[in-house]
Amino acid sequence: MDTVSGDRWRGVVERTWRPAALMAALLVVWHLVTVTGLVEAYLVPSPARTFELMIDKWSYLWGHTWVTTVETVLGFVIAGVLGVLVAVAMVCSRTIESTAYPILLFAQVIPKIAIAPLFVVWLGFGFEPKVVVAVLMAFFPVVISTVTGLKSVDTEMLELAATMGGGPVKTFVKIRFPAALPHLFAGLKVAVTLAVTGAVVGEFVGSNEGLGYVILQANGNMDTPMLFAGLIVTSVVGVLLFLLLDLAEQLMLPWHASRRGAAVTTLPAKGGS
């Protein structure tokens, strides 16, 4: 028991020390670059000032962070569910696939900020337009990945399913979908980062709260410490959501080859009980 939890602990350290070291290195570079005047303060503030501000204003930042996080999560969940549904429809029917693709592409490629007036007029200034923008941004990677995943299922498995007569729904639930999960997760990971951006962009369009508002205002005031604080917090939200997904992937797909680690180095456990 002791050794197991010891192992686990060592595993956590193992996995975190490198990113932590990197972060520290980046902080040092940032510090040096600003202290030496290589980059001027009106462009990039010093880390000290930025973190000072973050501590001073943490409750202000926290309030806005919460708003953005809720929008992001909501947008991501909707995009995930919708994206999978659309992908399923596209895989089921060539007609749907060939008709839906152009619309999806269209919706994907349009710069969301350019249709801001439409959002403002149709959806107002509340919660909804931000969630909509987040959904629009996050939707496409989910669809593309899921379609790819659903289509790369082994054909023999599908033939087998057909002889079991489970029908399309059961075949989907028990075979196609689980087989597509590794692809789906790759799509979801991209999607969650885009959902964050979407929520922030949605806030750019029209909002009195959220990190987008903080960033925009800081930009207007040339308040670079606040701008960087906003950017850092935004990134942290994105990174945390991403890591949550990564964790979910590890829990749900222990079987997936990409989690099994490198091939050739597989060593059977030394010793035993």
Add this chain to the structure above:
Amino acid sequence: MDTVSGDRWRGVVERTWRPAALMAALLVVWHLVTVTGLVEAYLVPSPARTFELMIDKWSYLWGHTWVTTVETVLGFVIAGVLGVLVAVAMVCSRTIESTAYPILLFAQVIPKIAIAPLFVVWLGFGFEPKVVVAVLMAFFPVVISTVTGLKSVDTEMLELAATMGGGPVKTFVKIRFPAALPHLFAGLKVAVTLAVTGAVVGEFVGSNEGLGYVILQANGNMDTPMLFAGLIVTSVVGVLLFLLLDLAEQLMLPWHASRRGAAVTTLPAKGGS
């Protein structure tokens, strides 16, 4: 011979009529919606006016389209190459993977439009900042997909490669990379649409040319026909680039299951010579 080319022709019709019909239907809806005054002209122009404008100003639009297309393609290519290289490095070394991930995530999550002023200050109003934004936007999906792809190679194939002693480079070139191609293409497809958005967003920030310039200016003047013309052209650029990738995928991966079509319905050819 005749029948083959006939078949091919029928195939093209088969594949295009549905999207075309959908486009037509959308145009009709758009027309009706604007003609009946359901949506006001200051928000959505009529298709007739939009296309009229597109024809009138085609050389103007074409010039800007060309600029954006070049930025997009350049950004996409750089993001693709860099993304694959980074993914390879990440798959090769756990150290690189765990250190690079946070940076990548960070770079991905930050709203580009918020840091775009930095690009303008550092890189000016020219070509470069747009390409940089396009690269930043398109980079992440390529990395994520490639990593997933490279990791899902059958472990037994890798073992086999090890017994052939080809070394990591040959194993990569001949086994891992081809096996990852279906994943990679899914990533590239998302990336190319994001590269378009990236280039346009880059142009929003500071530019005298490109579709982002056209769109933002139209937005400022509430020149909705021009706005929609810009959006349509942007989408067309995105869709065309996407289709090019799709074609490349079909040519390069004829073996991939997702291209082999549905399993159970595989029919051996009727008749013969």
Add this chain to the structure above:
Amino acid sequence: GGGDPAAGGGGAREVTLTLNWYPYGEHAPFYYGVKQGIYDRHGIKLKIQAGQGSGKTVTATGAGQTDFGWADTSALATAVEQGVPAKSIGVFLQTTPASVQFFTEKNISRPEDLKGKSVATTAGDALTKTFPAFLKQNGMRESDVSIQNIDPAGKMAAVISGRTDVLLGFASDQGPTIEEKAGKDVGYLRFADFGLNYFSNGLLTSKSVLQKDPELVRKMVAATQEAWAQAEKAPEAAAESMKGAAEQLPSPAVVLEQFKTTLTLLHTDATKGKAPGVNTAEDWRRTIETFQRTGIITEASDPSAYWEESVAPKG
């Protein structure tokens, strides 16, 4: 300056001017000046670039990405306080075009009428920061109105659609556009008419250009003043000159309207009758005091911190 032998034929030196925004009526004199050869005559081959907000223009100017900028004085003041090495070389819009804009059907004629109204603003811009002072000046509090931050393009749509009652903007910018789009008359409450005036758009450059090539700056100021003076005399021709110079413009009627509105903003009482772009230190002081009072800057410095008087010909 100007002695650079590599700088094009005819001795004209290529110079970039980055505007505060995409070209609209206010910028007509620059195009007019180019068309009339005024800049050429001063040895300047002027290249006009669109900008994306005064703040970015000031920063880009300070960083040397453009030779000259055309931007709002409040943005300049903020930037200077943050350490951006940029300086004004003459404010041309000495009366602020800042105004509350609305359809006349809303029956707003005094600041008090704004009570209970929703106001579309843009987060972080100068108007939004001076608006509370405008309200206070007129015996109102911020809580009397509801503020809504919206993207610049969304602001106009919000007012036309009725999502908000009024917007904060430049009288020389949005007003004529929404009037045309909605087909309804637009009314203005100009800050300047209700006891709050400060400097608006003007010409600026970086400290390094000022230091290295004061001669070029002098030429630029002189040429610009001349261009504005000429344009003032022939507003139609000036507005006309924009046609073709920039493809995507508001309709000619809107451009003219915008420019005519601009012309009403060129002078304070102190500079009446002088050439456009000639400022007085007293006016500068008053503007700086206002900026400090409204929180655009935290500490007021001497006008010389923001304004290089030496390059401006006394007119």
Add this chain to the structure above:
Amino acid sequence: MKTAGMTTTSASTSTVAISGVSVRFRSKRAETTAIERVSLDVAPGEFVSIVGPSGCGKSTLLKLVAGLLAPSSGSVALLGEQVRGPRRDIGFVFQRAALLEWRSARRNILLQAEMRGMNPAAAAERADELIEMTGLSGFENALPHELSGGMQQRVALCRALLHRPRVLLMDEPFGALDALTREQMNVELHRVWRETGTTVLLVTHSIAESVYLANRVVVLTRRPAVVQEVIEVGLPGTRDYSATMARPEFAAATAHIRDLLGAVTGHD
């Protein structure tokens, strides 16, 4: 048309009725005729083995019967009904194990029950029975990549037997098993067949196995596969393994099949 004469007229009473079926695969490179005008009728409860050279079209034939492939010409009927699409009234063991890599051995077997909506408790009991029978006890919860090749094949076998199908199509189901296990499986399969009256079509490479288990052995030629001969195995219904092997009919049948296949001598 020409093949009509070869079709027996008992189609309506046959469990499997293959009449004049040809299959042509067309790929970019070439056209392969896998099966050429093959006709075969299998009576209810009959056990038919199919042997033939590698690549001749045996797997193709089974897929035809299951409705996973459509013939280029000719027709197939199963249980009196024309085969037009995948049929669920069968149990199919593929040549490859085709297991879901994220399901344990037991849950791979139970997939059959889940897909058919069988009673879970009954299915679980049946699964345990089959796991016991195939010697997989102790590995119920192992994932496919933790199983040996032969174990994977046995899981696939259990899966096909779980729902006691009326028709069993088996494509080389014992190929990855050692001799002893294979014999045990043969005996078990024979018992299951005797007890349940299932109709079985078995593709095998083992001549002994084909004769031991079947009522009839169909010998196919090289590609394109044509039925070379159908051998009636005159062995008694209940077959003790060693006793059967010792019978002269057994020896005669295996020798004949070896000759047909052109084998130099009697190794399998």
Add this chain to the structure above:
Amino acid sequence: MKTAGMTTTSASTSTVAISGVSVRFRSKRAETTAIERVSLDVAPGEFVSIVGPSGCGKSTLLKLVAGLLAPSSGSVALLGEQVRGPRRDIGFVFQRAALLEWRSARRNILLQAEMRGMNPAAAAERADELIEMTGLSGFENALPHELSGGMQQRVALCRALLHRPRVLLMDEPFGALDALTREQMNVELHRVWRETGTTVLLVTHSIAESVYLANRVVVLTRRPAVVQEVIEVGLPGTRDYSATMARPEFAAATAHIRDLLGAVTGHD
């Protein structure tokens, strides 16, 4: 420590020297001991067959020799060198064909040459020779999914033979082949072995095959696999197929192995 005595001292002259090797797999669910203190020496140019019940650890043993798995205890040496990682001085036929689905049959075979940087022209010639030998002619350009199970296996065989390896590790390489093709392959393999002096380790389920081909047959027990007995096959070097089968030594050896495996009777 205890197993040291079991190790023969000829490690330095052996091509393969397995000494006191155990392999334990640990998964979340359970710990499986696949191999328990197995020792085996294979002399240069020797042909050793390995037989044993399904799931006993035969594949595991071959992977140990190839350096694809590290033993939990004990050590393995190949060609006089300790095995510490994957070894390239071998040819390996896996139990599954493991073909690259995007390469044609021929290009799958040539993968071996490309990975090793062999002379392309010579490799191509050799590939054609092997394709001819294994009866794959006409399917050189077919993709794996267009090949039958047996054909895929033959492609894998060709791939392993392409570079004329000094040591050949084969994991049930003929399992998906029909009796006739299997015999032909046996004869071919025997010829190749005779001519090249390759050292071969062959895992097979066919007792006849194991005896026909090998100098020695290693019989493993049920899991955890222990070496039950090593049978010296006293057959002459050059072996005519039918003549060999008819020899009394052959009959004796197969019967003995059947007994060891606990088979009820002589079916394989």
